[in-house]
Amino acid sequence: MKLIGPFSQILLLQDLPLKGALKDEQLIVIEAGGVLMEDGRHLATGGYAELKDKYPGAAIAWIDEPMVLLPGFIDCHTHICHAGTRSRDYAMRIAGKSYLDIARAGGGIWDSVMKTREADETELAMLTVARANRHLRDGVTTMEVKSGYGLDLQSELKMLRAIRYAGLHTAATLIPTCLAAHMQPKDFSGRDYLQWILEELLPVVREEQLSGRVDIFIEETAFSAAAAKPFLLAAKAKGFELTVHADQFSSGGSAVAVETGARSADHLEASTAEDIRRIAKSDTVAVVLPGASLGLGMPYAPARRLLDAGACVAVASDWNPGSAPMGDLLMQAAVMSAAEKLSTAEVLAGLTFRAARALGITADPLDMQAYPCKDYRDILYYQGRMKPAMVWKSGTLIQNESI
Numbered sequence: 001m002k003l004i005g006p007f008s009q010i011l012l013l014q015d016l017p018l019k020g021a022l023k024d025e026q027l028i029v030i031e032a033g034g035v036l037m038e039d040g041r042h043l044a045t046g047g048y049a050e051l052k053d054k055y056p057g058a059a060i061a062w063i064d065e066p067m068v069l070l071p072g073f074i075d076c077h078t079h080i081c082h083a084g085t086r087s088r089d090y091a092m093r094i095a096g097k098s099y100l101d102i103a104r105a106g107g108g109i110w111d112s113v114m115k116t117r118e119a120d121e122t123e124l125a126m127l128t129v130a131r132a133n134r135h136l137r138d139g140v141t142t143m144e145v146k147s148g149y150g151l152d153l154q155s156e157l158k159m160l161r162a163i164r165y166a167g168l169h170t171a172a173t174l175i176p177t178c179l180a181a182h183m184q185p186k187d188f189s190g191r192d193y194l195q196w197i198l199e200e201l202l203p204v205v206r207e208e209q210l211s212g213r214v215d216i217f218i219e220e221t222a223f224s225a226a227a228a229k230p231f232l233l234a235a236k237a238k239g240f241e242l243t244v245h246a247d248q249f250s251s252g253g254s255a256v257a258v259e260t261g262a263r264s265a266d267h268l269e270a271s272t273a274e275d276i277r278r279i280a281k282s283d284t285v286a287v288v289l290p291g292a293s294l295g296l297g298m299p300y301a302p303a304r305r306l307l308d309a310g311a312c313v314a315v316a317s318d319w320n321p322g323s324a325p326m327g328d329l330l331m332q333a334a335v336m337s338a339a340e341k342l343s344t345a346e347v348l349a350g351l352t353f354r355a356a357r358a359l360g361i362t363a364d365p366l367d368m369q370a371y372p373c374k375d376y377r378d379i380l381y382y383q384g385r386m387k388p389a390m391v392w393k394s395g396t397l398i399q400n401e402s403i
Contacts, residue, residue: 003058005034006048007069008374013352014071014365019280019312022345029376033069035368037395042365061397066374067389070348072141072367074355075329077243077266077287079179079320080131081124081163082149084115086322093296099221109149109183112321116149116159124162125169131319131327132170137399139369139388140329141172144316144359146215148179151188153201156180160210171393175359177243178205181216181223181231194223194231202238213263217245218253225252232260241360247271248292258282264358266316268301269293276302280309285358287314288350290336291324303340303350314358315350331384344380366395 010033016026034048036055044051052058089107102108116124128145135143145163150156160176167174180197188196194216205211214235218228222245232242241263246253248267254275257265265279266287279286288301306313315336319327326332329351337347356363369388371379379386391399 001036001038001043001055001058002061003034003036003048003051003055004061005051005063006032007034007063007370008066009033009376010035010045010069011348011376012045013348016345016349016353018354018357020310021307022343022349024343024345027345035069035366037366040366040395042395063370065372065389067370068373068376068379069368069370070139070376070379071352071363071365072369072391072393073139073329073351074359074363075135075140075143075317075319076264076314076355076358077146077289077316077318078143078327079146079148079318080135080143080327081128081145081147081159081166082112082116082321083119083124083127084112084321085325086111089322090295090325109322110186112149113151113185117152117155121158121162121165124159125165128162128166128174129170132166132172132174135319135327135329136170136172136391136393137387138328138330139391141367141369141391141393142175142356142359142361142363143172144175144177146177146179147211148182148215151180151182151185153204156201157204157208157210160205161208164210171396171398175213175361176211177213177215178202178211178240179215179217181214181228183217183222194227198231198234198238202235202240206238212239212241213243214240215243215245218256219245219249225256228253229256229260232256232262236260243358247275251275254279258284263360264314267292268306269298271302276305276309276311279306280311285314285354286311287316287355287358288336289316289318289324290332291326292318294332294335295323295325300336300339303336303342307342307346312354312357313346313350314355315347316355328384330379330387334380334383337380338383344377347380364394366392368392
């Protein structure tokens with residue numbers, strides 16, 4: 001039995017409402033708190049002195065500096081399995097070139113497809129491990145990872161196998177998602193591509209247990225809502241859970257997400273008032289991606305309006321080589337919170353238990369991170385500049401910068 005503490009503050013988030021707006025006054029803050037565990041199981045969280053008196057035989061993991069303890073963050077939308085960069089795209093974008101200009105010049109998603117196809121499985125796995133470990137050092141203990149830069153049978157399977165291998169070589173939890181429906185491949189012909197995914201790719205994904213989730217990009221430059229809906233329903237009938245890239249540049253995708261019972265609708269920068277109302281009335285989580293807005297120079301998703309309408313809003317990084325290359329989840333969430341006027345409680349909920357809802361998981365109570373401060377409000381105040389000094393995964397201390 002081990003008692004970790006004392007922490008200046010411990011924030012308990014799990015009892016907050018799953019949907020709708022939150023006020024900071026709803027946060028449960030334990031002053032001078034501790035966490036008791038045994039054999040990787042969480043036993044209790046409470047006042048450090050009280051726990052020490054109640055369990056005198058517990059070994060003490062002493063925290064001798066001011067620290068605020070939070071649950072580990074969950075990033076429910078990433079593309080960290082890929083090869084190469086798209087720095088040329090970014091330079092063209094900030095110089096004023098349009099999406100179509102960049103695509104005509106050989107950039108865009110297809111550029112990442114070509115680079116990822118050239119990489120072997122081991123290289124992709126090691127690149128994914130490196131990015132996952134960077135996220136883990138920043139307190140992100142669980143992250144979803146998409147395929148979608150393969151777009152043929154061999155390459156999509158290679159990506160998903162690389163994600164599985166990476167998950168065995170990082171302490172972070174990786175949750176794979178099949179995004180073969182990222183765009184229509186330029187070199188695919190002869191039949192319907194979405195039908196090919198259903199008939200040829202997903203059976204292998206299921207047989208090898210590479211992913212239990214399917215995603216699709218619904219957009220004018222990718223797949224129409226009309227084509228996406230039967231595809232998603234067919235994938236659901238095969239036993240896959242659903243998520244959707246929705247309403248990034250135009251409305252329509254979030255309606256399909258809700259109608260098909262998707263766990264989440266992600267992006268939502270172009271969502272209309274009706275889209276917001278529909279999402280809020282549903283069980284579909286609204287996942288906002290401030291990293292994409294920063295990378296593309298676009299407005300943020302309407303997180304404030306979604307929360308006020310009663311939606312469950314999660315915040316994710318969209319870490320990818322094109323539109324969101326930074327991958328700093330806390331910084332993105334902090335900057336968006338200032339623009340969208342989100343409370344600290346809403347941001348932290350969106351990075352933890354509400355993000356877990358988007359992935360259909362229950363967060364491990366021993367996935368934890370401690371920040372070098374006395375007051376939890378300092379964390380967003382520094383807009384991502386303050387990073388966790390200590391990170392635990394399933395109760396095991398994997399980072400300690402406090403010594």
